[in-house]
Amino acid sequence: MTAELLAIQGGLVGMFGQPFMQNALVAGTCIAAASGLVGYFLVLRSQVFTADALSHVAFTGALAALAFGIDLRLGLFVATVGVGLFMGTLEPRGRADDVVVGSVFAWVLGLGALFLTIYSTSRSTGNGTAGVNVLFGSIFGLSRSQAWTAAAVAVGIVVVVGIVARPLLFSSIDADVADARGVPVRLIGFIFLGVVGACAAEATQAVGALLLLGLLAAPAGAAHRLTGRPVVAMVLASALAIGELWAGLVLSYWVPSMPPSFAILAVATAVFLGVLIVTQVRGRAQAESPVVPVEAARR
Amino acid sequence: MLVAGAASPSLTGNLVEDVRQLFVYPFMVNAFRAGTIVAVLAGVIGWFMVLRKQSFAGHTLAVVGFPGAAGATLLGIGALYGYFTFCVAAAVGIALLPSARGRGFSEENAITGTIGAFFLACGFLFISLYKGFLDGVNSLLFGSFLGITNQQVVVLAVVAAVGLGAMALMGRPLLFASIDADVAQARSVPVRALGVAFLILLGLAAAEASQITGSLLVFALLVMPPATAQRLTTRPASSLALTVGIGLLVTWLGLAAAYYSPYPIGFWVTTFAFAAYLLSHLAGAGLVRRRAPVVAPSVGRADVPSRVDR
Numbered sequence: 001m002t003a004e005l006l007a008i009q010g011g012l013v014g015m016f017g018q019p020f021m022q023n024a025l026v027a028g029t030c031i032a033a034a035s036g037l038v039g040y041f042l043v044l045r046s047q048v049f050t051a052d053a054l055s056h057v058a059f060t061g062a063l064a065a066l067a068f069g070i071d072l073r074l075g076l077f078v079a080t081v082g083v084g085l086f087m088g089t090l091e092p093r094g095r096a097d098d099v100v101v102g103s104v105f106a107w108v109l110g111l112g113a114l115f116l117t118i119y120s121t122s123r124s125t126g127n128g129t130a131g132v133n134v135l136f137g138s139i140f141g142l143s144r145s146q147a148w149t150a151a152a153v154a155v156g157i158v159v160v161v162g163i164v165a166r167p168l169l170f171s172s173i174d175a176d177v178a179d180a181r182g183v184p185v186r187l188i189g190f191i192f193l194g195v196v197g198a199c200a201a202e203a204t205q206a207v208g209a210l211l212l213l214g215l216l217a218a219p220a221g222a223a224h225r226l227t228g229r230p231v232v233a234m235v236l237a238s239a240l241a242i243g244e245l246w247a248g249l250v251l252s253y254w255v256p257s258m259p260p261s262f263a264i265l266a267v268a269t270a271v272f273l274g275v276l277i278v279t280q281v282r283g284r285a286q287a288e289s290p291v292v293p294v295e296a297a298r299r
Numbered sequence: 300m301l302v303a304g305a306a307s308p309s310l311t312g313n314l315v316e317d318v319r320q321l322f323v324y325p326f327m328v329n330a331f332r333a334g335t336i337v338a339v340l341a342g343v344i345g346w347f348m349v350l351r352k353q354s355f356a357g358h359t360l361a362v363v364g365f366p367g368a369a370g371a372t373l374l375g376i377g378a379l380y381g382y383f384t385f386c387v388a389a390a391v392g393i394a395l396l397p398s399a400r401g402r403g404f405s406e407e408n409a410i411t412g413t414i415g416a417f418f419l420a421c422g423f424l425f426i427s428l429y430k431g432f433l434d435g436v437n438s439l440l441f442g443s444f445l446g447i448t449n450q451q452v453v454v455l456a457v458v459a460a461v462g463l464g465a466m467a468l469m470g471r472p473l474l475f476a477s478i479d480a481d482v483a484q485a486r487s488v489p490v491r492a493l494g495v496a497f498l499i500l501l502g503l504a505a506a507e508a509s510q511i512t513g514s515l516l517v518f519a520l521l522v523m524p525p526a527t528a529q530r531l532t533t534r535p536a537s538s539l540a541l542t543v544g545i546g547l548l549v550t551w552l553g554l555a556a557a558y559y560s561p562y563p564i565g566f567w568v569t570t571f572a573f574a575a576y577l578l579s580h581l582a583g584a585g586l587v588r589r590r591a592p593v594v595a596p597s598v599g600r601a602d603v604p605s606r607v608d609r
Contacts, residue, residue: 214416
């Protein structure tokens with residue numbers, strides 16, 4: 001028994017002693033906290049597909065930077081924050097329809113495929129895995145300085161969201177009333193989309209451009225299901241994201257054939273679906289029992 | 300983009316010679332055959348999809364096809380069969396799933412987004428299990444026209460024939476149900492059954508389109524040609540024909556450009572399709588401006604405001 005415990009303890013020390021694991025944990029924890037928090041507002045504001053659109057932009061921005069020989073992260077942040085802010089300027093004129101949005105972003109993605117080819121064929125330093133790393137993340141590949149930069153940016157995102165949280169919440173729930181009370185609804189929405197852009201770029205470094213939607217939507221969706229109180233839900237979304245990321249990293253460490261981004265997404269999806277099923281069943285049970293009709297009606 | 304050892308093709312400026320060069324290699328002939336089949340099916344089904352405002356369903360189905368293709372490659376079966384299996388299974392799943400009403404649109408989006416990301420992650424898992432496949436991932440996501448076998452062309456053709464046959468049978472009631480579901484229901488058109496059947500056909504079309512454009516760029520063949528055609532004309536028959544025409548043109552141009560350049564087919568096809576779409580917007584705006592004074596008295600007509608808005 002003690003021997004087993006010691007073995008587990010040794011395994012844990014070994015795991016957390018690895019520099020790549022430490023870097024992944026430092027960056028991942030902060031990125032997950034920011035993603036959960038931003039995701040909470042995305043779900044609240046029905047802007048989940050903004051993140052989807054930004055994921056395409058993240059891919060193209062990162063590969064354009066590589067193709068032109070600049071730091072990948074520069075292209076990533078410029079593209080996502082820029083497009084996020086641009087979408088913020090379009091917002092008040094009403095939502096563009098699916099076909100327009102989908103076509104524009106499909107073309108952006110096609111452009112990304114072009115940059116990928118340019119990068120992998122023309123740069124002698126280019127490696128074939130760059131595209132895959134951008135699309136699906138390579139959190140174990142972060143260097144110490146990259147990890148700390150990512151962590152610092154993530155903390156910045158959390159701070160900015162924290163500052164605008166109250167007016168953002170107000171204007172998300174009832175834009176008209178907030179506007180009447182003198183909340184700068186447009187400005188807040190604009191700032192928020194810029195933050196979403198930065199967060200998308202961060203999440204790309206953790207789980208990749210194609211999967212960032214899962215990291216933003218799954219913990220937030222689960223938190224929205226579990227509680228109706230905003231502050232609790234925000235904290236819960238971040239906590240869930242961090243927990244899911246840790247679980248994913250550990251899983252992937254123990255099962256090396258499982259890439260970390262898959263493990264993170266698998267845990268996040270499982271938690272979200274589990275929460276959906278449990279609350280559904282509980283909601284139905286409550287609806288059937290006549291004692292708490294008010295609770296059931298509120299659902 | 301070319302197979303090793305083949306002489307690098309270059310444009311001669313002589314159109315006849317360039318077109319002849321395109322068909323020198325059997326793989327290119329097969330690529331054109333496959334592209335033509337796919338463009339026709341994707342055009343016809345995409346036309347109805349855009350009309351029914353289901354373009355994100357098409358996108359989701361294609362995304363789900365990616366792990367199917369990656370898994371099929373892992374198992375050593377052709378990617379094409381993986382696309383078909385997963386796209387059609389996903390279509391059945393979406394059709395059978397009770398729509399999450401009551402909790403609101405926002406949560407449904409969160410669920411759709413999460414599941415889409417999860418399927419992509421599964422595809423990534425299969426790819427990393429299949430070592431040395433990193434180049435293949437790009438062709439699964441962004442399309443490829445290399446290595447399409449005769450047998451695959453036959454499979455594509457048979458599936459397309461089945462899909463088009465089904466569309467021929469259900470086209471009229473589906474059009475009715477798509478334009479006004481309530482009236483169609485009242486006239487005892489089986490609206491729900493048609494919807495399910497159409498989703499399955501959409502799965503087939505998304506799978507076929509993935510073969511050329513890759514999982515992520517199916518919009519290029521499924522959405523952009525019909526959206527372009529529907530902006531140019533509102534008459535169903537002519538816009539359907541126009542859709543297929545645009546789809547074919549875009550595919551052929553894309554194949555030729557990819558053959559003569561080092562850049563991937565997915566990029567070319569999306570770029571040509573997007574250019575056509577942009578041109579139709581410009582042309583549409585021009586038409587509205589010219590017609591504006593004539594139309595003005597009958598602003599109450601349903602189709603006018605939507606055009607002026609844009």
